[in-house]
Amino acid sequence: MLISLQLFLMLVLANGAPVVVAKILRQRWSAPVDAGLNWFDGRPLLGKSKTWRGIVSGALSCGLFALAAGQGFLFGLFFGLLALAGDLFSSFIKRRLGLVSSERMPWLDQVPEAAMPVLLAMGQGLVGAWAALFIVVLFTLSNMWISPLLYRLGIRRQPH
Numbered sequence: 365m366l367i368s369l370q371l372f373l374m375l376v377l378a379n380g381a382p383v384v385v386a387k388i389l390r391q392r393w394s395a396p397v398d399a400g401l402n403w404f405d406g407r408p409l410l411g412k413s414k415t416w417r418g419i420v421s422g423a424l425s426c427g428l429f430a431l432a433a434g435q436g437f438l439f440g441l442f443f444g445l446l447a448l449a450g451d452l453f454s455s456f457i458k459r460r461l462g463l464v465s466s467e468r469m470p471w472l473d474q475v476p477e478a479a480m481p482v483l484l485a486m487g488q489g490l491v492g493a494w495a496a497l498f499i500v501v502l503f504t505l506s507n508m509w510i511s512p513l514l515y516r517l518g519i520r521r522q523p524h
Contacts, residue, residue, distance in 0.1 A: 368495050370433045371485050374426045374440060375478050375503045378447035381425035382418030393417040397452065403459065410455045411465030422448050439488065443481040450476035474504040 386394070395416050398409035423444035430440020453476045458469055478500040486496050 367485075367490050368499055370429075370435065371443075371482060371491065372499050372502060374429055374443055375447055375481065375499070376506075377425040377429055378422040378444045378481070379451070379477065379507065381421045382415070382448075385417060385421040386415070389417065405460065407459045407462070408465065409459065410452055411459060413465045414452055414455055419445070419448050435490075439484075443484055446481035446484055447477050450478070450480040453480075470508060471504060474507045475500060478503040 393416070396410070396412045397414045397416060397419065398411070400412070401409045403409050423441050426444030426447070427437045427441035430443065431437040433440075454469075454472050455465070457472060458467065459465075461469075463469060482491070482496045482499050485491050486493065491499070
């Protein structure tokens with residue numbers, strides 16, 4: 365159960381650290397991952413809200429947490445990178461569907477971001493399938509419920 369809680373917290377860190385760091389640094393080091401490029405459909409590849417600063421801060425926060433929790437820095441770093449890769453995948457799909465950057469799409473906004481790194485944890489033998497499913501669903505639902513609160517508190521720029 366402790367490892368499931370730790371993995372959940374790492375998902376929260378991967379998702380939340382970029383938001384907090386963006387609030388602190390404002391526009392510094394905010395280069396978009398897609399370099400402002402458009403896909404063949406003329407829409408942005410990912411959108412300007414997906415930055416290298418976010419990738420670095422999310423992955424490093426997971427790496428440091430995993431190191432402190434005894435899972436090792438590299439595991440945490442890869443876990444964070446997979447969470448952020450899932451987030452980038454979601455953004456790519458949303459742009460193809462015509463949704464603008466930061467527009468909400470429940471489940472697609474959360475599941476790839478949670479499932480990809482949890483699969484790594486399963487592969488490492490840290491959790492079984494039921495625990496993995498529980499972590500993904502818990503992260504998804506808590507993200508849907510807590511993000512509007514963080515928006516009202518002025519922490520997030522969008523209510524989702």
